[in-house]
Amino acid sequence: MDSDNKITDMHLDVLKEVGNIGAAHAATSLSQLLNRKIDMYVPNVKLVSFDEMFDLAGGAEKIVAGIFLRIKGDLSGSMFFVLPVESANHFIRRLIGDETFDFSSPNLPEIGVSAMQELGNILSGSYLSALSDFTGLKIYPTVPSLSVDMVGAIVSFGLIEVSHYSDEVIVIDTQIREESEEGISSVNGHFFLLPDPSSYVTIFRSLGVM
């Protein structure tokens, strides 16, 4: 992988800017869907090791509801929407109006699973359309897939592609926070965009920085 040697802070800053545009769109969609004020922002764009990537999502063993989808078109990559089980429950209970729904129960009701996948669809769709508008690249998400399991088990699946080239990955992390009436952020989640290394050059060219 020769292009990762050329990645500088300037490149990562540009990705952060793009990520924030995508995050703002996704936050608007999510706010409308849940009828709550949702904040999404990109705290950082980093080149991290795989273990550090797990730490960003709460640690390899942390149990989360993870939505995974692939990006296709002019660029390829993986996207993850990772919520701690309590946060996922909170969102989905609100969406389907069933306070008893629980992602840690062994037999998940289909409606909750569908709602979670739909949430992933809406978030990734609005995020990627913003990215597409900004870069002029054609980007399509695949149908999202859900798994409730350990962070390491879920996220490593999206690192397989990268691992052919490198032991590090560019992570565009997006934090999700909900402002409740009490003013406390009650939901914490992450939205990750991991471009495949073969797409790094495409992205940076489209942004005029390579």
Add this chain to the structure above:
Amino acid sequence: MGILNEVIRVGIADMNIVKEPMTIRTSGLGSCVGIVLYDERKKIAGMVHIMLPDSSLGKSDRINVAKFADTGIYALMELLKAEGVRPMALKAKIAGGSQMFQFGSSDTIRIGPRNVEAVKQELKRLSIPIIAEDTGGSSGRTIEFNPTESMLNIRTVNLGTKEI
């Protein structure tokens, strides 16, 4: 004096060795496979957490040997040999290789089962017998090996805990 129950942690695409009474552990195995090589009598063990079946898949100049089934198992065996373990005395226990999602790119489809196959092939090539395995399925696993008992503890989110 020393801390008796200290745990050595192995990251993804990483390996290490352990002597009793310490244990060795890796967290959140999905499609990856955790391989334990151990000498029952000397109570020494090594663990490697591999991501990909074959080092020929590596597309960079410098490779991390612990990332691939073929180079990882061999390198782990070499580490144990340096500790005075005879390869003939080595036995293996393996876990992981699940299919977390039903789709992916052409490179990632069936990566879990492919990893398991590659691990078994390499162990066969090195004449290391597999004493126990917990592979496949669609659950993540956290594994911890105790060289004192030669037992591998496996934790999953939905299927509980077991020892093999």
